[in-house]
Amino acid sequence: MLTRSRTRLIAGAMTLMVGAGLATAVSAPSAEARAATDRVYSPAMHRSIPVYVVPANRPNAPTIYLLDGLRAPANNTGWLINTDVASFMRGKGVNLVLPFGGAGSFYTNWEQRDPKLGLNRWETFLTKELPRYMKTKYQSDNRRNAIGGLSMSGTSALNLASRHPEFYKSVASYSGYPTVTMPGFTQGIQASVAEVGGNPSNMWGTFPAGEWFANDPFLSAGNLAGKWVYVSSGTGLTSKYDTAINPGSPNFDPIRFVQMVPLEAAASISSQMYITRLRTVGVRLTTHISPDGGHWWDYWQRRFKESWYSTYRPSFFAPNSTPVTGPASSMGSMGSS
Numbered sequence: 001m002l003t004r005s006r007t008r009l010i011a012g013a014m015t016l017m018v019g020a021g022l023a024t025a026v027s028a029p030s031a032e033a034r035a036a037t038d039r040v041y042s043p044a045m046h047r048s049i050p051v052y053v054v055p056a057n058r059p060n061a062p063t064i065y066l067l068d069g070l071r072a073p074a075n076n077t078g079w080l081i082n083t084d085v086a087s088f089m090r091g092k093g094v095n096l097v098l099p100f101g102g103a104g105s106f107y108t109n110w111e112q113r114d115p116k117l118g119l120n121r122w123e124t125f126l127t128k129e130l131p132r133y134m135k136t137k138y139q140s141d142n143r144r145n146a147i148g149g150l151s152m153s154g155t156s157a158l159n160l161a162s163r164h165p166e167f168y169k170s171v172a173s174y175s176g177y178p179t180v181t182m183p184g185f186t187q188g189i190q191a192s193v194a195e196v197g198g199n200p201s202n203m204w205g206t207f208p209a210g211e212w213f214a215n216d217p218f219l220s221a222g223n224l225a226g227k228w229v230y231v232s233s234g235t236g237l238t239s240k241y242d243t244a245i246n247p248g249s250p251n252f253d254p255i256r257f258v259q260m261v262p263l264e265a266a267a268s269i270s271s272q273m274y275i276t277r278l279r280t281v282g283v284r285l286t287t288h289i290s291p292d293g294g295h296w297w298d299y300w301q302r303r304f305k306e307s308w309y310s311t312y313r314p315s316f317f318a319p320n321s322t323p324v325t326g327p328a329s330s331m332g333s334m335g336s337s
Contacts, residue, residue, distance in 0.1 A: 107123070151177075
């Protein structure tokens with residue numbers, strides 16, 4: 001059980017869940033010749049959603065849907081702004097799909113239209129409308145699908161995979177918060193939605209009523225039995241990439257420390273509790289809880305590539321991908337970065 005002080009720490013940390021979308025890089029990478037930003041109309045949301053697609057360039061290919069963070073921009077994605085995952089996935093024989101937008105939405109179907117964030121029906125878009133588009137235009141097989149996300153959308157990816165196990169073969173969470181209804185995390189999620197101007201009661205209703213418990217990956221983890229699952233986070237204590245969050249460093253920045261460290265510490269607590277739950281389920285589990293790590297893209301880029309080899313690729317191409325029924329396996333449960 002979480003202590004009262006730890007609950008307050010988690011809620012306070014997640015109030016700062018701007019780290020998932022703090023991207024301030026100058027520009028996105030150059031458009032690739034075989035990649036394009038399409039506008040996909042969503043009947044559920046009554047608008048077109050920009051979607052960046054790195055195509056497999058072959059019929060009947062698998063598809064990875066990769067979601068953005070809390071402050072996802074409407075016309076770009078942090079994955080393009082801050083990482084090289086698009087170029088990394090070229091030639092892999094897999095469609096990579098990067099939806100734009102969704103700031104503060106948790107990529108879920110909201111109960112009510114929000115005055116600030118509008119009509120959010122992301123679950124419908126991601127599991128029905130966008131896959132139909134990928135099938136029609138890019139000839140995806142709509143059978144071998146995966147989903148991943150970071151911070152806010154790490155929670156979302158695990159939630160969507162748990163709610164639609166018939167659609168996804170694998171799922172990855174990078175610094176997510178999959179313990180939605182545990183003390184501290186509920187308040188943190190509410191604060192995060194409010195941080196970008198939304199009313200959290202419009203999302204899943206007023207806690208503890210509404211749909212909060214139905215959207216908690218921890219509670220629905222059993223639905224992932226037999227799936228390939230990747231869960232990672234750092235501790236937030238130090239970073240080998242960003243000395244500004246390392247106390248004692250001549251570059252130490254207390255503001256950046258407050259932005260990055262509590263968020264990752266909360267993600268570590270949540271992810272490790274979720275991993276413990278997964279070990280009782282029977283999934284093909286890979287974990288990476290590192291002894292360092294800030295809440296930022298340099299880690300998420302590396303973790304995405306690690307999850308490609310350990311989780312996405314084998315879920316699509318492994319000769320023996322039959323479900324497991326015994327205890328979950330764990331690979332790299334405490335690894336270096």
